[in-house]
Amino acid sequence: LDHIRREGIPPLITFGQMRGMIHVHTTWSDGKNSLEEMALAAKSLGFEYIAICDHSQSAAYAGGLSIERVRQQRADIDTLNARGLGIRILHGIESDILPDGSLDYPDDVLAEFDLVVASVHSHFNLPAPEQTARILRALAHPATTILGHPTGRLLLRRNGYQVDIEAILAAAARTGTIIEFNVNPYRLDLDWRYHQRACSIGVRFAIDPDSYRADLMNELSDGIFLARRRGLRPSAVVNTLPVDAFLDMVAAQRQQKQLLRGAA
Structure with missing residues (x-):
């Protein structure tokens, strides 16, 4: 309160500042709309770029992409961008x-992606020390851009897994990993209690709809309202970056993590 009295209320994130629609799914895995349909829907909402993040190969229940299909999808994306x-x-x-904290493809395949959202989708009942160690290992991987839905909760359906959030946030700050604020109304994850703590140690957020249908991407506008309630400023949200600046951030993050890995 003293800071607010001295400096005034800081400018908070607005929907109009959002340039990137990050973490959406398509018919390549378990989404309901095609690459082109999702892209055009994001364009209609005023976005400059969209990051398609379909499920990986271990998520067989969700049509996860084999390495061959990853490369086929990349070719389709290249074709659409060329158009x-x-x-x-x-x-x-x-x-x-994965349960041991590794990611779902070999490193050379992971390096081909423009970004990687790393998420827990199994083994939710590990004890807190094991679950925390699992996620910390994933955060340290050079390919991990964003930690997806950090506690895995589904509101009114499933509690989040047991994990040391303070340790996760500290590791995110150290490695430059982005924390997702997943604004799917069934998730709203990371919980509101941790946003200001994260910002105070330099953690940045990606505000993502995790949409499986084109018409659900507009839930992001509600997510921005909630982000403002949590005090998020534009500088703390990577979706506000222009596309080239976003890709430069990913490249710098990967380089930083390689250096940290080499020093370990």
């Missing part, structure tokens, strides 16, 4: 974090 839809399509993946 010029008026929005840039980035080729990402939502990689499962």
